[in-house]
Amino acid sequence: MSVGLIRFNHELVAPHFLRLLLNSPLVEKEFDRIKVGGGTHTNKLNLGDLHTIAFLLPPLHEQHRIVAKVDELMTLCKRLEVAQRERERRCDLLAASAHHHLNNGADAEALPSHAQFFVGHLPRITVRPDQIQHLRQTILNLAVRGRLVPQDSRDEPIDELINWIRQEQDRLIKAGAIPARKVVKQQNTSILLSASPKNWANVEFSSLCNIITSGSRGWAEYYASQGPLFIRAQNIRFGQLKLDDLASVNPPKSSEGSRTRVSKGDLLIVITGAGVTNPALLEQDLGEAYVSQHVALIKPTSTDLSRWLLLFLMTENGGRRELVERAYGAGKPGLNLDNIRSLSVSLPPLAEQHRIIAKIDELMAMCDQLETRLITAQTEANRLLESVLHNALSEATGAAISHFFA
Numbered sequence: 001m002s003v004g005l006i007r008f009n010h011e012l013v014a015p016h017f018l019r020l021l022l023n024s025p026l027v028e029k030e031f032d033r034i035k036v037g038g039g040t041h042t043n044k045l046n047l048g049d050l051h052t053i054a055f056l057l058p059p060l061h062e063q064h065r066i067v068a069k070v071d072e073l074m075t076l077c078k079r080l081e082v083a084q085r086e087r088e089r090r091c092d093l094l095a096a097s098a099h100h101h102l103n104n105g106a107d108a109e110a111l112p113s114h115a116q117f118f119v120g121h122l123p124r125i126t127v128r129p130d131q132i133q134h135l136r137q138t139i140l141n142l143a144v145r146g147r148l149v150p151q152d153s154r155d156e157p158i159d160e161l162i163n164w165i166r167q168e169q170d171r172l173i174k175a176g177a178i179p180a181r182k183v184v185k186q187q188n189t190s191i192l193l194s195a196s197p198k199n200w201a202n203v204e205f206s207s208l209c210n211i212i213t214s215g216s217r218g219w220a221e222y223y224a225s226q227g228p229l230f231i232r233a234q235n236i237r238f239g240q241l242k243l244d245d246l247a248s249v250n251p252p253k254s255s256e257g258s259r260t261r262v263s264k265g266d267l268l269i270v271i272t273g274a275g276v277t278n279p280a281l282l283e284q285d286l287g288e289a290y291v292s293q294h295v296a297l298i299k300p301t302s303t304d305l306s307r308w309l310l311l312f313l314m315t316e317n318g319g320r321r322e323l324v325e326r327a328y329g330a331g332k333p334g335l336n337l338d339n340i341r342s343l344s345v346s347l348p349p350l351a352e353q354h355r356i357i358a359k360i361d362e363l364m365a366m367c368d369q370l371e372t373r374l375i376t377a378q379t380e381a382n383r384l385l386e387s388v389l390h391n392a393l394s395e396a397t398g399a400a401i402s403h404f405f406a
Contacts (some may be wrong), residue, residue, distance in 0.1 A: 011060070012057070012060065012064070013057065013060075014060060014064055016061040016067045017063035017064070017066060017067050020057065020066070020067065020070060027055060029254060030053040030055075031053075034052065034053070045254075051225075051306065061203075076190050083377075088128065088212055092131075103275045103342075125316070128374060129371050129375050129378070131373045132367050132370065132371040135370075137315070138359060139363050139367070140311060140316075140317075140318075141286060141315055141316055141317040143311060143356050144196075144311060144317050144346060145195070145196065145314045145317055145346075146196055146197040146346075146401065147328070148356055148359050148363075149352070149355045149356055149359050151197050151199055151348075151352065152351070152352065152355075153199075154199040154337050154349065155199070155349035155351045155352055156349055157199070157349065158199060158200060158201045158347060158348065161347075161349060161350055162191040162201060162203065162207075162347075165207070165208060165301045165302065166207075168301050168302070169210060169301055172210060178210040179204070179211070181339065182206065184204065184206055184338055184341045186340045187344070194347075196346040196396065197348070199348070199349065200346050200347060200349075201345055201346075201347050202344050202345070202347070203340070203344070203345050203347050204343070204344060204345070205309075205319070205340060205341055205342070205343040205345050206340075206341035206342070208300055208305055208309065208345065208347070209299060209300050209301060210299045210300070210301050211297065211298070211299040212296065212297075212298050212340055212341050213259060213260065213296070213297050213337065214260075214291070214293060214294075214295065214296050214297060214337060215291040215292040215294070215295050215297065216259070216260055217291060217293045217294040219249060219292065219293070220324075222249040222250050222252065223248070223249055224247065224248045224249055224250045226248050227248045227249060227250045228245040228249055228250070228251060228288035228289055228290060229246045229248060229287070229288070229289035229290070230246060230249040230289070230290055230291075230292065231262065231289060231290070231291045231292065231295060231296070232247060232291075232292045233270045233272070233273045233274075233292065233294040233295055234275070235280075236269075236270050236275060236279070236280045236295065237270055237280070238275075238278050238279075238314065239278075239279065239280065239281075239310065239314050240280055241268065241280040241281065241282060241283070243286075246289075251290055260290045260297060261288065261289065261290055262286065262289050262290065262291060262297060263282070263285070263299070264282055264284060264285045264286075264303070265281075265282065265283075265284070265299075265300065265303030266297060266298060266299055266306075266308045267280070267281055267282075267297075267298035267299075267300065267306060267310060267313070267338060268280045268281075268282065268296065268297060268298070268315065269295070269298065269323075269335070270294060270295060270296075271295065271296045271334060271335040271337075272292060272293075272294045272333070272335075275335060276327045276333040276335060277320070277323040277324050277327050277335065279310055279313035281306055281307065281310045295335060296335070297341055298340070304350060304353075306397070308347070308353045308356075308357070311344070311356075311360070312343075312345055312346075318345075318346070319343045319344075319345065323335065323339070323340070323343070323393050326339040327339070327348060327402060368387075
């Protein structure tokens with residue numbers, strides 16, 4: 001049998017009070033004490049041990065007052081819960097409306113005012129820590145559409161930057177330092193880049209990079225307990241490079257080893273496995289280090305472009321959606337290098353890139369602070385509630401004991 005029957009004296013115990021008592025944490029602990037194992041998946045409550053449970057029983061009239069007070073407080077809790085849900089619902093609607101206008105094609109004239117409202121009211125439209133991720137992505141989307149900072153006519157024209165990149169690549173190709181440009185097969189896509197400012201240029205991703213390659217196969221035999229570092233797909237999180245679990249290798253003494261060696265300012269993208277499409281930027285000098293066959297290695301012509309290209313690869317309105325579509329469009333998730341080379345990049349002048357990145361850093365720091373504040377507020381609210389309940393229970397228990405011994 002799975003149900004036990006308890007009969008009690010109604011002249012001593014009010015039914016509703018007994019229900020409250022049996023559901024109270026104090027009695028639940030007592031139940032846990034007398035439980036016995038009942039097999040792999042069940043516990044049994046030995047009814048014969050119920051008489052060992054001790055609790056303070058107030059007079060009948062006080063039981064009724066306690067039940068009435070509990071009902072009153074529970075009604076208040078329900079009202080507060082409804083009010084909190086309504087507040088969160090309204091904030092969610094406001095945030096959703098702001099995200100929609102910013103991420104889904106608000107017209108050029110209206111977008112600046114939407115962006116100004118969004119940035120100026122971040123704390124007001126965010127009431128839960130889980131909403132912060134949506135804020136971060138919207139900030140990135142604004143950035144790659146040229147809506148996060150104003151354009152400046154004094155910036156060097158974008159054509160001059162593109163010409164310098166081309167000339168630098170020509171020089172390196174002639175010197176044999178990088179391979180000749182690869183002709184990239186254009187790939188059909190249903191995703192179009194968002195309209196970018198007039199002083200920006202849409203260019204092919206590969207035109208901004210000296211090298212786009214991947215790690216060599218068969219390096220498992222070169223693993224070592226120490227030596228040069230080895231970056232694997234598991235070290236690349238979305239926008240971050242985790243350096244606390246790097247492997248070591250003794251690479252082959254050949255050009256195949258040097259081909260996959262990384263340096264500061266390189267971009268990395270997971271091209272196979274669970275984290276496919278995840279990008280990261282190598283922001284520090286690791287010394288001698290290499291990438292695995294599951295990672296694409298991208299060397300921008302200028303490391304001044306690295307932060308912008310990472311932003312582009314992380315952002316839905318940049319290249320993120322396109323990468324995901326290409327990786328998952330043919331069954332098993334995976335990217336080939338032409339999937340990356342043929343991406344179309346909206347490129348602002350270099351000075352504007354730097355202003356945008358600085359603004360992103362500022363707003364992301366604000367998001368971090370807001371997230372911390374929300375988590376702290378939740379924690380403090382929980383602690384305050386626990387303290388109030390503890391004090392209330394302590395006072396009630398003390399009063400009951402005094403009454404019992406009076």
